[in-house]
Amino acid sequence: MVATFTQVYTSVLSVSCKGSGCHNPGKMATLDYSTKALAYSTLKAASGKIVAGNAMGSVLWMEVNSGAMPEGMPKISQANIDMIAAWINAGAMNN
Secondary structure, three states, X not given: OOXXXXXXXXXXXXXXXXXXXXXXXXXXXXXXXXXXXXHHHHHHHOOOOOOOOOHHHOHHHHHHHHOOOOOOOOOOOHHHHHHHHHHHHOOOOOO
8 A cells, every 4th residue: 555644644643633623723733634745744843643654653553553543532443554554664754
């Protein structure tokens, strides 16, 4: 599976994370997913959140795979978890 950040943002982050109201300005100041550009920059800046080339070592993947995130919402689909893993394992590019 080939995945892009655009797919990850559109399918998961903007729906389940930003859409939940948690990762918007004023809520989670260090993880603002209100736009694709902000989501990418804050994910890359957060220590350990994304380890390019290593999904299993990335906090983002661990949180969604375990169901810890999105907090208070249903676990995201396995297809979306796999898409996040594919994107991270391919280098977590801003594409």
